[in-house]
Amino acid sequence: MKNLDTGKLLSDYGNVLVLLLLCVVISVVTLEEQSPRSTAAAENLATIIVGDAGKDANILILVRRGEGQQEFANTLKNTLSKADLNVIDTVVGTPADARAALEKQTEPLDVIATDEHMAAFCLEQLPKLAKKYPTFANTTAYQPKKHLWPNFLKKENLLNVLKQISVVAIIAIGMTMVIITAGIDLSVGSLIAFSGVITALSIQQLSGGADPTTGHLVLGCAAGILVCALIGMGTGGLVTLFNIPAFIVTLGVMFIAKGLAFIFSQSAPIPIANEGFAWLGRGSDLMGLPNSVVLMLLLYGIAHVIMTHTSIGRYIYAVGGNPEAARLSGVPVKWILVFVYTLCGLLAGLGGVMEASLHITGDPKSGTLVELQVIAAVVVGGTSLAGGQGKIFGTLVGALIIGVIRNGMNLTGVEAHMQSVVYGVVILIAVMVDQLKNRAQKTN
Amino acid sequence: MADAAQTPLLRMRGISKAFPGVQALSKVNLTLFAGEVLALLGENGAGKSTLIKILGGAHQQDEGTIEIDGNSVRLNNPLKAQSVGIGIIYQEFNLVSGLTARENIFLGQEPSRVCFIPRAQEEEKSRELFARIGVEINPNTLCRDLTVAQQQIVEIAKALAQDARIIMMDEPTAALTPREVECLLTVVRELRSQGIGIIYISHRLDEIDAIADRVTVLRDGAHVTTRAKEDLERHEMIELMVGRSLDKEFPSHECQPGDVRLAVKNLSRGTKVRNVSFELRAGEIVGLTGLVGAGRTETARLIFGADKKDSGTVELDGKLIGASSPRDAIRCGICLLTEDRKSEGLVLGLAVQENFGLPSLHQFTHKGLINREQESDAFAKYVKQIKIKIANHEQSAATLSGGNQQKVVLAKWLQRNAEVIIFDEPTRGIDVGAKYEIYQLIHQLTDEGKAVLMISSELPEILGMSNRIIVMNEGRVTGEISDVTNATQEDIMKLATLREEMAA
Structure with missing residues (x-):
């Protein structure tokens, strides 16, 4: 029994080991003489x-x-x-x-x-x-x-890694749920841009040319997030009512949202004339932790509870595992699907607000190809594209793995195109490990 | 016929196999001679499936030897098993539904990867094989257009095409109508006369009686006995399997039908269900039977809201319910135990406990959070009551044997405490001992004043359990039998094949 449990633990959280190993390797590589400034x-x-x-x-x-x-x-x-x-x-x-x-x-x-x-x-x-x-x-x-210490393990650097992954990781929460229902959402990258543009435009409209107040900022962000949630709901509706594969629906939404972001913004970034808007993207209010990181950790905690301790979570797994059996067991399959796409859209909208906050600008060019990073984080985190299986914290670890690799390569000066190659290899390895794991489980 | 002096076609000696937490087989012996039918009997979880998988090369034994024609072999993969002449007809067929019968038969055996497939030659060979089995099937029919029985024949032909001399059949008649079962038994006899050794697994003792030469009984992974069928009485077979004596196959029960609980009126959907009307009373078991495709399951799905009805009404306790989804129906107090537990009854990737709780989550949810302990306690009660064999509540439903899966489905619905319960083939693939327990449970439900609709193709079960029998054919109710004690299988079959006259 005991052996079985460690085996299960390894297969459930094997990617944590990968993450630790990566951290060790990058630490060794970035070891350097440090002059403290504290x-x-x-x-x-x-x-x-x-x-x-x-x-x-x-x-x-x-x-x-x-x-x-x-x-x-x-x-x-x-x-x-x-x-x-x-x-x-x-x-x-x-x-x-x-x-x-x-x-x-x-x-x-x-x-x-x-x-x-x-x-x-x-x-x-x-x-x-x-x-x-x-x-x-x-x-x-x-x-x-002076003393010897890895550049990677410096507090600022680690916080920086967390800050860099926060947008992708937050959207990956929604994506994990969508993928567990055996779906996919390709539109999240475009929704980031769309949300940012809508937010910036709303703030402009609300303040009517004058400097926006905090109230205007909050309303603007709410507008951006809400619009994306509604788009997500529409996606879910098309997937369930017309039975169109999620891949196709979200591919369409991806183009539409991207195009509208450029049309609404007239192809130019929209500045937001209030430094307070940077609070979410740049501020660090809690024990030196960046606000975006605090938000990310909070959302992961909530998502974990939803997936493991509530009916909705159980239903999401059931819908992904066997939709027909779930339906015949009284699971409201269509509502669950609409829920996950809505949530995914909402989180993409939040990600868009965070991006806009970071640059104090609503930029129609932001979010390009982020959907692929999000999907990569989910897959590296051990969620199966076939649906029915996956863990929320696995996705956080997946996002961390990708973030740590990027950071490590930046610290050691690996150039951008090589970085792309490495990402690709990491994703392939993650999927292969997943397959091997499944195979091992089957033969047991 | 079997001869003691003959070298056996297959001899398995001292086969043991352990899985984490379970000793699936311990020192099992089995011999099979050419030209005989060996029935392999045992309850669910007795180790039959494991034994088959070892013979098929899907699992390797921990100890023990396997000999074919007296030569020791190691079956370390399915290809190897195929090459020594072992063919397995699994419960779930391995056919590609989009390919023709011929293409399926020769799948993977194309003479060369680069050459054109010798189509004519294959077709000729397919016809020969079907002729040898004694069944006529057009080799160019797509598999998805074949009936279940025909698909099974294709599987057998496929095994023969690979020169199989040992054919194992795992519950081959589970999805067949009585007439198709007769055909299959004829095929098995034909194969036997051609010197093929057949291992036949079935829970239906009638079939064993009709076809087996010898019987091997397994219980809890151990070999209990192997005897010639003539030396074995039917009740003895049951006792050997179960390990205790069972007086009857069906528990006796007094029934006092009460008020009408469920009233179905003029239910219709396309050509599958036409104008079906009937009533269920409190404390009553109504058997619904007919040939496969008669529209029984479809009717149940309409009542349950799983499919959209074209017309008709369903009333529960005199109140019209417009169940448009299973969720509605469940909320009103109707539940349906589906026929196919793998595709409709269970989410195989979820833990058994999670499957159990799926329709009843609100009972275990407090302030939005599921209380897993409460759920586990509720499940533990059923594990004990209906003897579900599981290692722990967290194992995935996919790892259970068929019978245990069915019991989990049963537990899941019992927890819902519904008023009207529809059982669709409740004992398919379930062993004799567990069947009896399920029958008792159904009686217990009616004692509580619930109404039960039991769909079954097994006529003895219908006759033994029902207070009333409704027979369907081609989507219509063709008759009702109220006096069940004096009814016979023939009476039912007459109604089941009754066609509506073409008269205007």
Whole structure:
């Protein structure tokens, strides 16, 4: 029994292992010397300087401009001042700014506290300056201690991976349900563009040329999402009422939605004149997690509960496994199909709003080929295209696998066309593994 | 005929096979001589199917030997089994419905991959094969246009075309009408006279009586006995299979029909169902029978809302119900146990428990969430009551034997506690012991005042269980038998073949 369970676990969550393996490989490949920029690193550096330099030593802080650098510099300054060292000046800027600050120096300088970028600059410039100006004769440059750490495993990078997959992963929730019912939805990529355009246009109309208020933004987003949900409902209706294969219906909807997005926007991106609109796509309000990632995780939690603990979920699996048996068991097969296509459309609309939020623009060109990425995530996640089988969290893992591979290739500088080849290979491997798994289950 | 001194055509010795959690076969012996019919008997889950799959090369035994003509062979794949002369006619046929009979017979045996198919030659050979079996079928008919019985003949011809000397038939008569069964038995006798060894699996003891030379009985994966059929009484066969004595095939039961519960009036759909009217009373079992294609199943589907009716009404307890979908019908209190459990009764990929709960999810749902424990408890009750053999509630329905699948379907509908229950061939492919349990269950339902409509092709079952019998032919009700105790199979057959006069 116990063996059976581990076997089942492996086949159910085998792709988690693949994901971990990928993370390990990419971590090893992206291993590099790191110079920390955290406040903790600044305090650490300050302690070292306090230990080395005498009291009242003159100190200049040079830090390259960038994200979080101001904080690094401030922490340095505060800690050093507290230890009664004499911080003459703090420069957060470009090497040119640093040079200007150095040339301004009149008093003898004992220590330059830097980050890694400025350290490189100082290393190059200090000897020359020392010859020219006596003030630098006894100057030492300090920088935070370096250590070996994979670029891949840096917090910003990991959050970035999550942020990058969030749109695809959210739409993949709906796609997983559609594919479990043995259907497919090719229209989601176009719906992203359509939703973005509708949202931007609605906001423009609502605000009537003036700067839109938050209320306008919310209404605009609701409009974009709702329109896509209605389109999804129409898709579901065509699939069930006229018995047209989902592939054909959604292929048609794909062209229609794409075309309308260009017509409505007159082929040009529609800007949204309120920075607040970027909240969803760029903001990070909860413990530093990007809002889009929080939304994604929340939706995955809800979807998991729906699929495993509610009648709708059970019905979705039943419809995919055997529609006739499901119908004769009293499952409202048509409603379930309409539901999954509506939900898929709605999530595509949400994805469109997220894309628009990221660029603060409703762009008819966005979402191109995203439907294929979404389907790839679902398939790599272990959901069978034949229907009846699949897991919501499997899809999240599938999206992560694809996101991690893309990130790994970006970090190691693999060029775009090669990336495409790799995606293709990954999808094929995932499907082959799925087949082998099924075969193993059958012979058992 | 079998001769002890003869080298057996097939000898299986000490065959064992285990699956995770189950010992399907333990040290089973089986011998088959040329020119005999060996009946393989056993309840569902006794190991018959596993044994067949081992012979067909689909499974490999864990231990034991297989000899053909005294030579040991290893059947490690289906092709190998074919090449040593083993042909299997499975319950589900392996025919391509869009190809002709001839193309199916020679599928995979085309002389060369690049040459043209020698069509005329194949056609000639097909006719020869059909002649040898003693049945006339046009080799150029598409398989989908053949009846089930004819498709079976094509399967047999296919096996013969591959020079099979051992033919196994797994429940070959399950989907046949009585007349077709007679034809098949004639075919089997013909094959036997040509020196072919036949392993015949059936739950229908009449057929075993009619055709078997020897009988091998399996129980719980072990070999119980092998005897000449003459030495084995019918009730003995049942006892050996079940492992206990059963006095009767049908439980006795007193019936007190009450008020009319279901009234069907002038139900019609195309040519399949024409003007069908009847009533079901509380506490009554009404048998609905007729030849295959008489419109019995179609009538049941109309009542259940599975198909759209052209005209007619259905009343439950005097109230008109316009069930336009099975969901409506179920909500009103009507349920239908379909004939074909694989394609209509179960979602094979789902767990057995999930299949069980499908029509009754609202009973287990609280605040929108399914309480799986409650569902599991409800299911466990039926697992015990109707003895469903499963390893756990989470195994997929596809892994169960046919009889156990039927029991899961049964449990699923019993949980719904419907007022009118339509059973379509409730015991097809189910072993004798389980049949008796299902009969008892049906009686129990009528005791509770429910109305039961039982569709069956097995006339003994219809006669043994029904309080009233309705017979159909060509979509019409051709007669009703109220005095069941004095009715005979002949009476039913007369009504079942009654054609409406062409008179205006």
